[in-house]
Amino acid sequence: MKRETMIWAAIMLLGAGTLIWRAAFTTNGMGREYVRAVPVGNGQWNRYDPATYDDYIRSESANPNQREYLLSIPRTICLWIAAFFTIAIFSFLYRDNPIYKIVEAIYVGLSAGYWMVIAFWDVLIPNLLGKVWPTMIQKWAMPGLSGPDAKRDFWYLIPLVLGIMLLWRMAPRGDWIARWPLAFIIGTTAGLQLVAYLHGDFLEQIRSSILPLVVNNLGAFDFWASVENLIVVVGVLSCLTYFFFSFEHTGFVGKTANVGIWFLMITFGASFGYTVMGRIALLAIRIEFLLDDWLWLIDPLHRHTR
Amino acid sequence: MKRTIPLLITALGGFVLIASYFIPPAQSWGENVSIWFDILSSIAFVLGGANLLMSHLKSISDRKSGWGYSAVVLVSFLGTLFIGLGKIGVHPSPQFPNMAWTGYYREMGSGFWFIYQYGYTPLTATLFAMLAFYIASAAFRAFRAKNVEAALLLGTAFIVLLGRTFAGVALTSWIDPSKWSGFKYFTGLKIENLTVLIMSVFNTAGNRAIMIGIALGIVAASLKVLIGADRSYLGKD
Amino acid sequence: MKVWIAVLVMWAAGLLPVAALGQSVAPAPPANLTAVDHDWDDGTRIDLSWTLSLGDSSLQGYLIRKKTAEDATFTVVDTVPPGTNRYTVSDLIRNHPYLFQVVAISKDLTESSPASTSAPVAPTMQWLDGTRVWFLVILLVFCGSVIAFIELARRGVPLKVRRIAGLEAIDEAVGRATEMGRSCLFVPGIGDLNDMQTIAGMSILSRVAKTAAEYNAQIEVPTSHSLVMTAGQEAVQGAFLAAGRPDSYNSDKIYYVTDEQFAYVAHIQGYMTREKPAACFYMGSFFAESLILAEMGNAIGAIQIAGTGQPAQLPFFVAACDYTLIGEEFFAASAYLSGEPGQIGSLKGQDVGKLIVAGLVIAGVIAETLVVLTNSPAMRAFVDYLTRKVLS
């Protein structure tokens, strides 16, 4: 254990040294974020759009006194933090460690807050308070909300009341009252999904399984297309047999169910194989972030070469 | 009172919505209920947030092992809430320069934008990217031809994977009708065509049956909830 | 055809001004255009019918246009092939008057003079949606059979159902966790309570929690939505009460993590490596995180049982878990586990549904094949009715 710690400490020191050397003592450096200042309104304040080192150098060589393209210190710091996050998460693949634990804690807290902020500004304000007290919301945060003649929509008192009942759970007594909104949600979900799945998936899938077993293609018998249709129909029916609950999987039913399992396995194998490409693309994007955006080791889009 | 009324609410809510599907004047009710659901789930954030606060405060005050991480959770949670709800760093909307709160809370350059851009996004993308590693280790461990089913799973995945590389295409490129006319009956065996066949025939059949089954399962499960046969979500009293 | 080639040749030479097209002979127009409100709908459709153009056989087709009473110009709705003399315009605004026009188009795309409706017609709404009547029948048959079997079962008629491997493993898994003195982890997925999969997962949670209470095993339920946490607390509390151990219930074990999919997973995988639960259950709506969870569970050597109705995630659970409840089995699980006759009855109802599917598919396939083989118009009509009306 002791030796391992030392090896890791050495690797980290070496890595940190390389980073400092690269950032500070090479011609191009690495990991800096540039911005372009764009005046907004009547020039009351500037918006800072992302720009590249390349933009900056070009504009600087045209006019050394330009103030349009700038190095952004906060964004540069944040870029390094983002790179740290990336490496910290990947470090979990080796083993659980304090750095991962810290980043995990940051991530959990940050994302919980993130979604609550979104729910507040995107749902509660426009869809609840904006409906129940439109004028107040207009005066405060959303002047454009539902036009100048916004009227109260009293239907929205229902979710408001249900919501308050839900929050009653935190009260010391009578927390059973929270079951009412829960029952409302579960009941309406059941109703909506019952109809949606039966009308959508169920009928749709039956309809698309109705295929001719003999395919006529421009007047000629198309053997392969016919075989394909036959396979689809047999496949659907045998998989359904597999799902049958009333019979044990023995005898004829068992054999058909077995064919069904084969179809399912082929389906799963195909989906698995097909998904690999997308997952690798995700990893490639992360590694490109590290090599390109942060380390400036590669530059396919010519963003940070002189 | 504690169980009967919720059961009634469940049944009433569900059956009314089912009926409304067939009655044109009521067909928009479902959408309204979906909006209400979003509102309720947003209000419920208070419960989730309180739960998060309490459990981490408790582990800090109990000095449980790893309580320091709980402190980190709390700091990042409250910090994000403060920056996001307070619209820190957000400028007022250009149309209403005198109203401080009119700016868009995710405006570029604002505090919340920084959190999104340099915290949320890289963290999410990196965790998502871990799948590339797990998919490799799962393939190594699970894809062994132990029986017919496993062999089919493995074989199909193998063909599809191979078809995604130039090696797979090269392997069957000798099936070329221009070299020998007899090959025209066998072009279906070329690996790229085989992939198409697997995806469009076998995969279609399997997925169709799964979807029909799921639809039936959802209908039966919904019905059990609505008629009160399954009331496990109500607890006991 | 010849005209067509001539047009192409002239066009290719760049000689043909648009106006030249207008010089070809206009086809005979359709006549007697009538528009009536479509019966039994939600007030968005109007039926058109007209008499065919005299030169119908040499047409490219008919062009249908609509406009509201206040619009200045007509807009195109659709084109239909020659020989068609009726059309239902859909996606109209309820109780809003419309005017319609039908013109014949010749093969060289010359338009005839239009046949127009004389007075505006407004689509109106009826109290029953006629397009959904067949669906209502299917719904009633299916739901009726589920309820009928539940009733039968409650009256004591014995119903037999087959075994499902993954479900019998649940007891074993909880038992093993108890022996090892480790906890059971139950992950209800990342769906909210507006997804039946989550609700079905809650049902299974209550059974697993009951088993855990009986064995006196620890159960840990991290959730990614506040509402799911609330429902989960109700379910587990109820289960502990039913098992006769209300004192062992600890609401802290059913807690909220975060709404963010991957942060939730980051937490769970951290929890798994640190606490090493002996049994992991993944029951609910899962997305890309399925493989992260299942691989993690595998690495710590837990027994893993998964069930979901997300077809895209089944391959990963199948590859990495000990048992996977595939689609319908997942929804059946809570009925099995409950052991209540009423719930078992619902499974029989589901089988009736599958029989309906098989019957419809077989009938449809035979009819569709006969259409190709015999070209019989009656068969054609039957298939059309089946696919367009019954299954629409």
Next chain:
Amino acid sequence: MRDFLEQQWWLVVIVLGSLAPLAAQFVSRGFLPTLRTLDRRWIFLLMFWAVLVPIYFVGVTGRTFPEIPGALAKATFNEIEKLHAGDPVLIAFDYDPSSEGELSPMATAFVKQCAEKKLKMYFMALWPVGSQLADATIDDVLKSDFPNLVYGQDYVNLGYKSGNEGVIKVIVTNLRELYTTDSRGTPLQDIPMMHGIQNIQQMKLVIDISAGYPGIKEWVQYAVTPFPETIHLVGGSTGVQAPQLYPYVPRQLPGLLGAIKGAAEYEKLVIDKYGGPHPNPKYLDGLRRMGPQLVAHLLIIFLIVMANILYFADKRRESRS
């Protein structure tokens, strides 16, 4: 390759150094025993290098990995190849920036091939941003590499029209019902190449680059199905969408490029024929992005083979004992 290894020696050292303990295990404990108890972290590490090294290699050298075009890419290429100079083709950009990674290499290559074939290109879009993406591709390919092509005579961007499949339904018989100007607002009668174009059945080929709805599926349903003899369609699609389109191949959709793999195969065909000895790197986007994909796929295939070798070796040993 040798130059790369010599100049980037430090990467070689890191990669080999990190794998040295694994190699040592194989040597000291034997092949099968090591494989049997293989720590999955070695697989993680292999995967990491399998993705990182190709990205770095391609990024530094600008060279790409080999690619052999499959039947579908060849069919797509040939559908365009068999047209004659001056034939009109419609190119629909039905995607948005979120799928640019997969689709923009296809778009670039499609436009390049059409320009090389001297076809008349009509751009349009059913997705709001599609029109801008078409303009970007025009700038990138036509304006910089084919400066003698003239807007309005050799290519035109008709722009975006809302209405999804409704647009297709109308323009198959009457283009001017919906389009009266191009995307810049020029009336169609002032655009020379629009003279005589009444509907898209006059197009010799429709090329759709699609990321979902509306996209290839709608083009098949509302353009190819009603007019199978006059409208020919080929397309490029995202990996997620491709399986849903396979049922239309080859009858209604003779050519289909799926995901980055399809893009790379097609790029290879276009570059081999028209790229010259030193193709411009902007035509190699797909091939570049295939680098990590290829090595990672080969790694997974290799792992599956290893797993089965191990499994069958163990089975034989069991049955012997």
